Amino acid sequence: MKGFRTLFWLEYRRSGAWAIALIGSLAFWAWGLFQVRRIELAEQLGIRGMLVAMAAVGGAVVLALMIGRLRGETRGGQYQVLLLSPPSGHAHIAARYTFALATAVLYYVMIGGLACWTLWMSAVPLDAGSIAQLTLAIPLYVLGVTVLPLLAWTLLLMVFTSAYRVSGPGWVPGTVMILGTLFVLRWLIEGIVRVSYTLPGWRLLEGVQTAVLQTTVEAQLEPVATLPQEPLWIMLALTLVLLVIASRIWREVEA
Amino acid sequence: MTTKSAWQLDMNAGPIFVQIASGVRRMLARGDLAPGQRLPSARDLAAELGVNPNTIVHAFAELERMAVIETKRGLGTFVRKDAPVAALRHDLLRAAATAFSAEVTALGISKGEALGVLKEVLDAGES
Amino acid sequence: MLASLSDVTKRYGRTDGLSNVTIDFPAGQVVGVLGLNGSGKSTLLKLLAGLLFPTAGKVTLFDGPPREKRAKLVYLGENDSLWTWMTPADAETFMQGLYDDFDVGRYRALLDSLAVPKRKTKAMSKGERGRLRLAMALARDAKLYLLDEPLAGIDLLSREKILQSIVREWHTDETILLSTHEVAEAEGLFERVLYLREGRLALDARAEELRNQGRSVVQAFREVLG
Numbered sequence: 001m002k003g004f005r006t007l008f009w010l011e012y013r014r015s016g017a018w019a020i021a022l023i024g025s026l027a028f029w030a031w032g033l034f035q036v037r038r039i040e041l042a043e044q045l046g047i048r049g050m051l052v053a054m055a056a057v058g059g060a061v062v063l064a065l066m067i068g069r070l071r072g073e074t075r076g077g078q079y080q081v082l083l084l085s086p087p088s089g090h091a092h093i094a095a096r097y098t099f100a101l102a103t104a105v106l107y108y109v110m111i112g113g114l115a116c117w118t119l120w121m122s123a124v125p126l127d128a129g130s131i132a133q134l135t136l137a138i139p140l141y142v143l144g145v146t147v148l149p150l151l152a153w154t155l156l157l158m159v160f161t162s163a164y165r166v167s168g169p170g171w172v173p174g175t176v177m178i179l180g181t182l183f184v185l186r187w188l189i190e191g192i193v194r195v196s197y198t199l200p201g202w203r204l205l206e207g208v209q210t211a212v213l214q215t216t217v218e219a220q221l222e223p224v225a226t227l228p229q230e231p232l233w234i235m236l237a238l239t240l241v242l243l244v245i246a247s248r249i250w251r252e253v254e255a
Numbered sequence: 256m257t258t259k260s261a262w263q264l265d266m267n268a269g270p271i272f273v274q275i276a277s278g279v280r281r282m283l284a285r286g287d288l289a290p291g292q293r294l295p296s297a298r299d300l301a302a303e304l305g306v307n308p309n310t311i312v313h314a315f316a317e318l319e320r321m322a323v324i325e326t327k328r329g330l331g332t333f334v335r336k337d338a339p340v341a342a343l344r345h346d347l348l349r350a351a352a353t354a355f356s357a358e359v360t361a362l363g364i365s366k367g368e369a370l371g372v373l374k375e376v377l378d379a380g381e382s
Numbered sequence: 383m384l385a386s387l388s389d390v391t392k393r394y395g396r397t398d399g400l401s402n403v404t405i406d407f408p409a410g411q412v413v414g415v416l417g418l419n420g421s422g423k424s425t426l427l428k429l430l431a432g433l434l435f436p437t438a439g440k441v442t443l444f445d446g447p448p449r450e451k452r453a454k455l456v457y458l459g460e461n462d463s464l465w466t467w468m469t470p471a472d473a474e475t476f477m478q479g480l481y482d483d484f485d486v487g488r489y490r491a492l493l494d495s496l497a498v499p500k501r502k503t504k505a506m507s508k509g510e511r512g513r514l515r516l517a518m519a520l521a522r523d524a525k526l527y528l529l530d531e532p533l534a535g536i537d538l539l540s541r542e543k544i545l546q547s548i549v550r551e552w553h554t555d556e557t558i559l560l561s562t563h564e565v566a567e568a569e570g571l572f573e574r575v576l577y578l579r580e581g582r583l584a585l586d587a588r589a590e591e592l593r594n595q596g597r598s599v600v601q602a603f604r605e606v607l608g
Contacts, residue, residue: 006479013467077463080433085480086453166394166434251449254434266569266598270590302549305542306570307412309554310590 003087007095018066019103022059026110029055033118041122045212048118052111059107060147067100068154070162079162080255089250093155093243100151108139108147119208130207137204144232152242153181159246159253166254188238196228262304271306275314280323283334284343294324294332383442384409384526384557385430390439392425399425401581402439409525410554412571414589415561416603417578423561424460426578427528430559431457443526453481455526456519460534462511466504473518481522489521492551496543509540516544520551527558534563541567569599577606 032051036044073079082092112135119126119134126134157177164173203226262278264271282288294300297315301308315332318324322339326332359369385407392399400422407413415423428434429441432448444451464473470493477484496513503511516532529548533541545568552558562568569575569589577585584606592602 003480006476009479010476013472014465075461077459077461078465080457080459080461081463083433084431084452084455084457086482087480252435264570266566266593266600267596268593269596270593271570272590298550302546304570305545305549305567307573308549308552309573310570 001087001091001094003085004091004095007087007091008098011095011099015066015099015103018062019099019106022062022066022103022107023110025058025062026055026107026114029111030114030117033114033121037121044122045119045124048115048122052115052118055111055114056108056142059104059111060150063100063104063107063147064150064154066103067096067151068158070158074162074255083250083253083255089247092250093159093247097151097155097243101148104143104147104151105140108143109135112136112139119211124208124211126211127207130205130211133204134208137202141202141227141232145235149235149239149242152239152246156242156246156249159249162255163249163253188234192231192234195234196230197226199229201226201228264304264306271310272313272317275300275304275306275311276317276321279314279318279334280321280343281347283323283338283340284347288334290334290336290338290340292334294334296331383407385443385448386441387426387429387436388440388442390429390436390441392429392434393437398581399434400429403581403583404439405576405583405586407526407557407559409557412552412558412560412573414565414568414572414575414599415559415578416565416575416599416607417561417584418607420580421578421607422581423578424530425581426576427457427530427559427561428459430526431455431528433457433459453483454524455528456522456524457528458515458519458530458532460530462503462508462515464503464511464515466502468503470498470500470514470517473514477518477521483523485521485523488551489517492517492521492547496547507537509536512536513540513543516547520547525556527556527560529558529560531561531563533568545571565600565603572599575599575602577603579607 029051033048036047036051039047070079085092115138116126116131116134157174160177161174262275264274264278268274279288279294283290288294294315295303297308297311301311304311315324315326319326322335322337323343324332324338325335355369355373359366383406387403387405390403391401403422403426415426417423425434429436430443430448432441432443432450432452441448444454448455468476474486474489477489478486493514496517498514498517499506499510501510503514506514512532519527519529532544532548536544541564548558548560549571560568560571572589575585575587575589575592576583577587585602587602589599592599597605
């Protein structure tokens with residue numbers, strides 16, 4: 001893809017500050033997790049779990065804002081410059097997405113690391129397999145099922161609204177797409193639930209579960225998680241489709 | 256011939272190429288430009304005057320037609336060695352005299368009085 | 383024909399940006415696009431650049447749709463269009479990576495002659511940013527240059543430098559469309575002038591022809607639009 005390297009460099013320069021701020025925000029979450037040590041042991045795990053979940057959700061929001069921001073660059077003319085540059089829409093979308101993807105992987109793997117650290121602080125002994133699951137398998141699964149399609153959708157929303165803004169009010173295409181998505185999302189979730197566990201699920205966190213049970217009397221964890229494969233594959237395929245559509249619409253954008 | 260003001264371009268005074276051509280002739284007549292001297296390239300002159308290079312090319316072609324300048328391939332544009340300087344000087348003087356005469360007629364002043372004033376002014380200019 | 387609009391109308395919602403405009407642009411013309419604010423100058427240039435698509439009619443560039451031929455044109459929009467963190471060196475990386483026809487040597491020479499400081503654009507004056515953008519644009523070897531108000535809001539000295547660079551870098555087979563308010567300053571540059579009024583083409587004339595009739599481009603501007 002011609003121009004990808006330069007566009008990726010541009011993306012790094014455009015959004016690098018966002019990425020650094022996001023990764024840096026983990027220090028804040030780590031501080032929060034550390035403070036929890038004063039609370040009673042049995043409650044620690046629950047609160048820490050909640051903090052980790054908040055970091056995960058917050059990160060997704062920041063990443064979506066990072067990838068979809070457009071207003072300033074449309075008004076400033078930078079968007080026009082990109083639209084008129086020779087590389088195809090595929091190269092532009094790929095560069096933007098790849099940078100967000102790399103940031104997301106880094107961020108979520110580090111959250112996995114925080115989760116490990118949390119369990120360690122709560123004196124839960126972890127074996128190597130559990131650590132690998134917490135820092136790699138689970139973050140990547142969560143990314144694939146939620147964050148990656150969300151980011152692809154955000155990019156598509158950005159390109160779609162800008163493609164149909166000039167000839168009409170801007171909020172119309174945005175609203176159409178958000179309402180359409182809500183409708184499709186319900187249908188999608190129902191479909192995914194129906195097909196899940198057709199293929200054998202992935203048993204994760206058995207080691208963690210056992211270790212937690214050994215430590216605390218009243219374990220707050222759910223029974224061992226068996227993650228279905230299907231949502232991951234479906235959502236990754238969906239991500240790809242959304243990105244391809246966004247690349248195609250790129251050439252229709254007016255600015 | 257490097258100052259912009261020497262050209263006295265006036266967007267309200269007819270085609271620019273005509274003004275540039277007469278500018279070169281005026282400089283030649285006044286001795287600001289000598290036979291054999293090289294003219295700036297059309298592009299340089301265009302940049303300096305802020306006009307379209309084609310306009311300069313047009314003016315140069317006009318001057319070439321009048322046998323005032325010549326283009327030597329690869330070397331540039333030069334005032335011809337045999338440029339009719341005397342004739343140009345005469346033309347300009349005649350044009351000034353014609354303007355003077357028109358004013359005299361318009362004011363209804365006699366020829367003798369006009370000549371007297373002219374001589375007076377010329378004498379004052381010499382001293 | 384290098385570019386042409388045939389019976390082009392562009393509507394924004396309910397208002398017309400441009401109505402039933404037909405113009406041909408042969409190779410090798412410096413064209414002044416003149417008109418008051420909102421007369422359709424920017425719309426015309428954006429349609430030719432392929433940044434806008436006509437509501438009706440057809441825009442052709444190098445025998446194709448403008449957006450597909452975008453690599454062959456230079457478009458300089460009326461906005462700053464540079465990222466605030468960019469230095470002239472960053473701009474070089476950007477242009478070199480994206481454009482095959484970008485000439486680094488010429489770019490550096492232009493930065494020099496336009497006296498562009500080696501700072502981030504956010505620390506530059508509007509005139510300096512305008513000059514940097516012009517250096518980026520003129521260092522490319524394209525056949526069509528669409529310059530939308532390159533002189534607007536820029537100091538006198540920068541305006542003079544910008545006009546001089548345009549004259550110096552222009553090749554006789556290239557077509558330049560330059561829209562401007564500073565009609566008097568730029569009028570010597572134009573071979574042809576288009577006067578737009580309320581989205582319509584009010585006059586399409588040769589500048590020397592106007593002057594031959596005893597009118598400057600500025601006077602004709604007042605007569606046609608006033």
